[in-house]
Amino acid sequence: MITLRSAELTVGIAPHGARLARLSAPDRDGTTGEVVLGLAEEDYPADRAYLGATVGRYANRIAGGRFVLDGRAYEVPANEGTSALHGGPVGLDHAAFAAGGVREVPGGQAVTLRHTSPDGESGFPGTLAVTVTYTVRGPELHITIAATTDRPTVVNLTNHAYFHLGGGGPVGGHEVRLHADRYLPVDDALIPTGELAPVEGTPFDLRVPTAVDAGLAAGHPQLDVAGGYDHTFVVDDSGPRAGELRAAAHVREPVSGRTLTVLTDQPGVQFYSGNMLDGSVVLHDGRRAGRREAFCLEPQHFPDSPNRPEFPSTVLRPGEEHRTRILLRLGTD
Template identity: 50%
Template sequence: MSTTVTRRPFGAAPDGTPVERWTIESPGGPGASEIAVLTYGGILHACRVPDRDGVLGDVVLALPSVDAYAADEAYLGALVGRYANRIAHARFSLDGTEFRLPANEGTTTLHGGPDGFHRRVWAAAGFDDADRAGVVLRLRSPDGDMGFPGDLDVEVTYSLDRNGVLGIAYRATTDRPTVVNLTQHAYWNLAAGGPVDGHELAVDADAYLPVDAAAIPLGAPAPTAGTPFALGGKLVDALRDTHPGIAAARGVDHCFVLRGGRTTRPRPVARLADPGSGRVMETWTTEPGIQVYTANHLGPPHGPHTAVCLETQHFPDAPNRPEYPSTVLRPGEVFRSATEYRFGTAAR
């Protein structure tokens, strides 16, 4: 498909393991023209997209080195697992057995724990076929890793097709019952710099999960209607302290319950647009939820509210909430999830 896949050294992980940077270039068109992926953390290191005038800009926040990523606590661009989002009190029960996890956010386990998938070096192999090209990342998470049961074999495929659609496909199997919730933690800025309060965001959700002070869901979903969580305009409206759930976080960090629940094929669930540059990004996914995070506590070199994360996933704390869609994976089953980011432009 006239797409170039290349790899180059990109330093080493803290334990000395070599890290590679894989670059995939598409033949052009309205979508992404290039992405770059690091084997450290499966990090999306670049995503270059044209604006309405054809000028390319990198629309994901990044850091310059592996050392910078190893010190980062914001999961910048990383693959997140074994369990994305939060598990309350750093424990859950499965089939009558309680599993205790390391807490890394107060008493909560966040994004798989302090040494989650974002800290690992993944094995990588490139591919280039008739429809798309990309890189396949593989990782084995052993039984007891960060407290989670079972050997888990994970495969994540980053790809670009001829239209510049960025695809991320997840696959996992286990030899023992466990819980799995994987996501990609890119920080998007369609202006390729500056704050994102002028970005416009719409999410296909009638409900969201209210949370307590520890960002743990309080229980049942609540309607978005009549609240700032009825996202459908500029993010500056959602960033104002007009609602207790937003005021506590000084921004949005909530899971939205997507219409239709989990699906077998990706469907459109969110639209992010930057009126200034004209860049538009649609998020398509098979997942039942999307965590919208407005980079409320992002530190240097970027700063708060300089990006927005659209983390497609199952619900936070689902292992402790039988009423939520299940995240249990058993031997003989295959976990599959797919998310796409489709880029275009809008006229002035």
């Protein structure tokens, strides 16, 4: 485990899958506590819930595990029904990343991890060289994921941290605000239908802070399909900015007073309400993660974009660089 520190945060990084394994932040009384779910380091090789992992080579879902690029069809092994989820059964979440040394930066520390995915791994074309840099400065954790290829390929990379700002138990009281006036409805396989639907008048209208339980209780066929929230929201320009990054989400936990703001350069953010946690995941402190006892906010490109020419392109070609930037800003109200 690699430890990074600033005056406000303590961060633990596990090289297996370049994972965000620990994140401690103070509550409104100054008491420090864990705000992400993490495993004992020796348990990550068996993890199938993507806890804190760098996911890819294609985050989220590819319909039928198949896409066509430059006239050639490619097959990715299905690992969720007929779909390829997060790069298929052999994804970056189980890659052995090589970690460089911890270096000092103004206000904190940083580390860079590297991995090369060979041409043809899980059916994806091209040798993909991936770097993941975690930088902690004051109350902020910056995650930069970059990739280059030697052949045309498709890429969608993100971090899959599970958050709980109160430290444990159901997250239904967390108040979520998403800077998005559209979302992507999905079919029974959780593949986008292609529509960018307005959130207005639905439980997906999270443009004002809404408790997770209140949104779920409103009822909607899309919530039934996914068992809760598990949808991509189209990030708009209604929130604050930090340079090239736009605010995608803001979450407040009223008991602890902790807040989380997520900023990114990606076009979408996947909001997942922990519907598939079932108590089988044993955390590093011995607790079990039950249904909806954590949530995910995953900045990324849209699911199934390789099969949706109307979506923003996820094609990466030699000489180009894919880059995903995520800023997690912790605070209190």
